[in-house]
Amino acid sequence: MEVIILKDAQALAQQGAVYFQNQLRAKPASVLGLATGSTPVGLYRELIGLFKADLIDFSQATSFNLDEYAGLSPEHPASYHSFMREELFAHINLPSDRRHLPDGLAADVPAHCAAYEAAIQHAGGIDLQLLGIGSDGHIGFNEPSSSLRSRTRMKTLTPRTLADNARFFGSPSQVPRHVITMGVGTIMEARHCLVLALGTAKAAAVSAMVEGPVTANCPASVLQMHPQCTLLIDEAAAAELERRDYYRWVYENKPAWQRIA
Ligand code: PGA
Numbered sequence: 001m002e003v004i005i006l007k008d009a010q011a012l013a014q015q016g017a018v019y020f021q022n023q024l025r026a027k028p029a030s031v032l033g034l035a036t037g038s039t040p041v042g043l044y045r046e047l048i049g050l051f052k053a054d055l056i057d058f059s060q061a062t063s064f065n066l067d068e069y070a071g072l073s074p075e076h077p078a079s080y081h082s083f084m085r086e087e088l089f090a091h092i093n094l095p096s097d098r099r100h101l102p103d104g105l106a107a108d109v110p111a112h113c114a115a116y117e118a119a120i121q122h123a124g125g126i127d128l129q130l131l132g133i134g135s136d137g138h139i140g141f142n143e144p145s146s147s148l149r150s151r152t153r154m155k156t157l158t159p160r161t162l163a164d165n166a167r168f169f170g171s172p173s174q175v176p177r178h179v180i181t182m183g184v185g186t187i188m189e190a191r192h193c194l195v196l197a198l199g200t201a202k203a204a205a206v207s208a209m210v211e212g213p214v215t216a217n218c219p220a221s222v223l224q225m226h227p228q229c230t231l232l233i234d235e236a237a238a239a240e241l242e243r244r245d246y247y248r249w250v251y252e253n254k255p256a257w258q259r260i261a
Contacts, residue, residue, distance in 0.1 A: 001229045003210055003247040005238045009198050012232045013042030016130070018260055019194050019230070020047055021056050023128045029060040031120070033129030033187075034088070035140075036065065036080045039196045040130055041087055048091040058094035062123045064116075065101040066131070066140040067181035070154060072104040078168045079104060102152065102180035113152040113180060120186065129190035133197050136160050137205045137218030141181035148214075148222045150183030184219050193229040195220070197237040206233055207240035 006012050020043075023030050034040075050056040065080060074081035081101050089099055100119060106112035120126060131139050136158055142150060143158050157165075157179060162172040169175045187193065197206050209220035210231065223229045238244045 001210060001224055001226070001231055003231045003233070003238075003241070003244075004251055005233055005235060005244060005248055008234055009042050012196055012198065012234060013046045015260070016040075016043040016194060016196055016232055017046035017050060017056075019128060019192075021050060022260065023192075024056055024058065024061060027127060028057065029062070030127040031123045031125060032061055032063045033126040033131075033182075033190055034063050034065045034084065035130045035132050036067070036083045036087075037132045039132040039198055043130070043196065044088040047088065051092045056092075058092050061094055062098040063094060063100060064120055064123070064126060064182075066187075067179050068102040068104045069176040070104050070109070070178035070180055071176050074101075074104075076104075104176075104180065106180070109154050109180065113154070116152045116180075116182075117186065126190035127192065129187060129193045131187065131193055131195045131220075133195060133202060133205050133209060133220045134161055135164055135201050135205055137208055137220050139184065139187055139195075139220045139223070141179040142184045142187075142219040144217050144219065146184055146216055146219045148188075148216055148219065149185040151186055152180065152182050155179050155181050184222055188222065188226055191228065193223055193226050195223065195229065195231045197231070197233045199234065200236045200239060202233075202237045203240040206231070206237050207242075211242055 068080045072079040102116055103112055133139060136144055141155050143155060156177055162175045165175050166172040208218040212218055212221055214221045214224050
């Protein structure tokens with residue numbers, strides 16, 4: 001895992017956007033795995049800025065989002081469909097018929113989840129998967145104890161995640177208890193995972209992910225087994241990493257050809 005400690009949220013957003021820019025330059029028909037929550041918003045603003053400046057082109061790309069709340073229609077203001085429309089899709093040229101999110105209203109959830117997996121496979125697999133990390137170590141909505149080989153399915157959120165996400169709904173009691181999420185196994189098949197984390201609230205989860213044991217108790221820790229995982233964090237999220245000085249040293253001493261930005 002490559003751990004990159006950056007100065008602040010703006011630096012994370014800018015550097016994160018470079019991975020998308022490079023990915024789409026190298027392969028215009030890339031399959032992008034997208035994420036929701038507060039953390040990716042800055043990166044999406046950077047992508048929108050690059051698009052407006054004619055420096056990135058999504059016209060041949062395809063996207064798959066990690067997750068959606070069960071029971072929310074795509075029009076619900078707190079749905080991840082709405083989030084993606086407002087924060088990214090309305091502002092870029094990713095064709096609407098190639099944007100995919102799980103359907104929170106699916107009548108037959110197992111069949112819908114199997115079809116979502118099949119659609120990812122049919123598209124050729126995910127080239128670049130953007131991820132946040134929950135304060136409890138989740139990726140997507142794979143809460144602690146999720147099978148590390150799980151596929152897209154319905155999950156029940158922990159009370160902690162309900163509390164973390166209450167800000168989008170008003171109160172924890174209004175947050176849907178259930179979600180449809182790509183599995184940990186699904187995420188692990190992405191060719192490159194790009195994880196972003198900001199702030200002290202993520203410091204313990206980041207430490208468990210990077211330096212703890214690989215355990216379903218912190219689903220993000222399985223990314224230690226991923227062949228290409230990049231973690232971008234700010235100083236606050238890096239605060240509990242024992243080897244943070246080493247990660248900085250590695251980054252500063254990288255050979256030029258390994259540098260991305
Ligand atoms: P956040 O969520 O970006 O809103 O903190 C991250 C996550 O739950 O994956």
